Amino acid sequence: MNKRDVALNIIGGDAAPKKQKGVGWSPVNIALCKYWGKRDQELNLPLTSSLSVSLDPLGAQTQIEPLSDGADVFVLNGEECAPDSQAALRVSAFLDLFRVDRRLGFRVSSTSDVPVAAGLASSASGFAALSVAIDDLFQLGLDRESLSILARLGSGSASRSLYSGFVEWFAGSRDDGMDSFSRRLDVEWPELCIGLLEISDQPKKISSRDAMASTVATSMLFQAWPQRVNHDLKMIKDGIAARDINEVGVAAEGNALAMHATMIDTRPSVLYWTPDTVRAIHSVWQLRESGVEVYLTMDAGPNVKLICTTQHLAAVKSAFPSVTIVRPFSLNYS
């Protein structure tokens, strides 16, 4: 099955815009147990399940309007992207899945609260918000699991951005991916804090899509990755259920470093870290040695995210004065 068949299967073959404008909002998400490696490139089907926490109130706000002249327009953070730019081409390719009438164009306008393409999951919230906006424009009334499947067709990790809180994305086993969607875990953890340390806001040199594909193709360490995920996913879920920051932190930090180990083992090697990334890792470890329960995670970029609870928040903020703290279960900024 190709992407378009999956999308048309969900939205229906005669779907058409029913309003002048559709809107959608979706949160950014950070994986505690990472998605790294696909079993199907076309449908973005993962080899393993993964688990994230959404970073409300950070997210993407998207608006979509039909255009009669056929050409798409993509406006990102107030600036119109060149039609041949990577961002505009990706959005147009996604819109093709919903273009029942080939003459129909769309104007998509999206604002993101995080630097684009810097490993802070801007594409995840972007494709999730766009899926919600399309659902609104076409008045489809889709459930979250269907929206999660649609968002996955734009970017794998987008399947997790349809929910707030902790979210698990099931690998599934079907070839058409209809069992590979995300669901929210029924858990609240008001004391949980995620810290964003912006090391660089420069777009990355190699996309996560390309890095993932070459890791799967050439890294020998990647053979052990599914086993690593099985272990860490269970530990993170147990830790979340017990609100045990040590259990969650040890597993999440180890999982992120293991993912980066598979990237480093890729030929040619993929290394997203800068000297400042390594300095931040050492600072987190030093802080932990001094008794502060803080852990880190990283995605396909140089930035570092911190995981702690309100108990040690003051110490974390004083060690990292530039950190942005998000409290996913309590919308107080601190």
Ligand code: PMV
């Ligand atoms: O959704 P993609 O193709 O950008 O992949 C994202 C992969 C990581 O961010 C590195 C891990 C994850 O689970 O989000």
